[in-house]
Amino acid sequence: MKKPVSLTQEYIKGLWEINPIFKQILGMCPTLAVTVSAINGLAMGLATTFVLVFSSVIISSIRKIVPSQVRIATYILIISTFVTIVDLVMKAKFPELSKALGPFIPLIVVNCIILGRAEAFASRNNVLRSFLDALGNGSGFLIALLVLGSIREMLGTRTIFGVQVLPNQFTPWMVMILPAGAFITLGLLLGFANAFTKWQEQKNKKSVLVR
C-alpha cells in the first residue's frame, strides 16, 4: 500500500507526472484527429474532461455496489451516457463546433483514458479523490491537445485561435493540417517529452548526491 498523497497532488499529477498523452500514451485517436486547430483541441479537451469527471464521480460513488463481473459493462454504460449528453448539447448549442469534431465526440466513449481512470483509480478511491484525479487527467489531456492544436494551426495556417501570429512572408506548411502532420508533430513532441523527463531524472539524482 502506497502512502496516501495530498489532495492537491492528486490533481497536479495529471498535468505532467502521469499526463495521459505524454506519459501514459492513451487516447491517441482524438488527439491526432481533432487537433487541426487550437479551438478544436480546446473543445475536444473540455468535452473529454467533462465526461471523465462526471463518470469518475459516479463510478466512484457506486464502486461498492457494482459486482466485479459486470464492472466494465456498467462503466461503459455510464461513460456512453455522458458522451451522448455532450454530443446532444454540442449539437444543440454549438452546431459549428459539433460539425468540425464530427464523429470524434461519440468516439470519446472508447477513449482509453476514461475507462483507464475508471478502472485504475475511480473504482478504488473515494469520490473527492476520484474527482480530483479525473480533473487532473482531464486538464493534462486538455493541455496536450491545446499545445498540439496550436502548433499545427500556427505552422499550417499562420494563426492561433484564428488570430494571425506569423507574418505573411511565412509560407504555411500544408502538411501540418494533413493527417501526416498530426503523426509527425505528436511523434516529435513525445520524443522531446521523453528527453525532458530523462534530463529531469538526472538532475534529481545529482541533487540527491550533492545533499
Next chain:
Amino acid sequence: MDLVIIFIGAALINNFVLSYFLGICPFIGVSSKITSAVSMGIAVIFVMTITAVVSWSVNNLILIPFGLDYLTIPSFILIIASLVQFVEMVIKKVSTAIYRALGIFLPLITTNCAILGLALFASMREYSLIQSVVFALGAGSGFMLALIIMAGIREELELANVPEPFKGVPITLIVAGLLALSFMGFAGII
C-alpha cells in the same frame, strides 16, 4: 460501381488508421511483428464485418423506427462489447488453433475505436446493409494493410540507430506520418 468506390475509399483513400486516426492503440501496440499484425488484422476484419451487420440491424430495425436514435452510442458500444465476447467464445469452441492465434487480440478490439467508428460512420452516412458490409470489409482490409506495412518497417527499425528519447512510440508516430503522406497518393483513384 458504388460498392467499389466505398471499398477503395475505406481501404486506401480514407484509410481508418492513417487518415481518420481510428485504431491507433492497436496500431502502435501490435505492429512490432508481421505475424501478430496479420492475426490482429484478420480479427479486426472479422469483428468489423459482424459489427456492421448487427449495428445496421439494430439501428435501422429498432432505434430509428422507435425514434430512439439518441441511444445510438450506448447501444453500439454494448453491441460491440458483447459481440467480441461472443466471437471469442465461438472461436474457442470451434478451433483451438484459431483461438490461439487470435485469442489475445480479441479483448483489445473492444476498446478499438475503429470498430465503433465504423458503426458510427456507416449510420451517419446512411449506408444500406450491403454498403455497410462492403464498407466494413474495406475499412478492415485498410487497417490490416496499414498494420502490416508498419510492422515491416518496425522490424527493420529495430536495427536502426534511433536517438534514445525517440525509441518506441515517438519514432512509430513519425513513421506513421510518412506512411500517411504516401497514402495520399491514392487520393485520385476514385
Next chain:
Amino acid sequence: MKKTIHIISVLTLTATISALTLASVNNWAKPLIEENAIKAISEAIFQVQPSAKSYEKIPLDELKAFEVFDENKNSIGYAVVHQGNGFQGTIKLIFGIDKNLERITSIEILEQVETPGLGSLITEENYKNQFRSLSVNPVINLIKGKSKTADNQVKAITGATISSRAVVNIVNDAIRILRKYSKEEK
C-alpha cells in the same frame, strides 16, 4: 443465486437510469438541433440567392431543391443542394439559379474534405466567383490553362483539376435533374 440477482439488478438499474437521463436531455436538445439545421439551410439559401425573401421545398426525390421568391411572392429561381464525389471524398454544395435555368447566381461549398491548399481552394472566392452569373447553356465546361472564350466556362484550379471538375460535374448533374423536373411541371 443471490449474486445473479444482484448483478442483473445493478445492470438493469444503470441501463434504466441512463436511458431516462438521455431521454430527457434529448427532449430538450431535439427541437434546438432541428432549429439549427433549418437555420443553416435557410442561411445558405439566402446566401446563394441574395434577392430572395422566402423559399419553398420542391418535392423531388433525387435532389434537395428549393424554389425562392422575392418580397412580392414572385418566383425568381431555385436554390439547389447537391453532392458528389470529389478527390478524396464527398463534396456537398449549394447553388442558386434563375427561373429559366440559364444563369447561376452564386455557389457555396457546404462540405468538403479535399487536400488542404490544393483541392480545398474550391472554397475560396477566386474559384467560386467564376460561378457568378455563369451561363449553364448547354452545360458548364471546365477549361485548363487557357483563357475563357465563352460564358459557360470555368477555369480549373492549377494542381486541383479533379476537385474543380467535381464541383462542375455536381452542378451540371443537379441542373440536368432540375431541367427534367421543370419540363414535367410545364
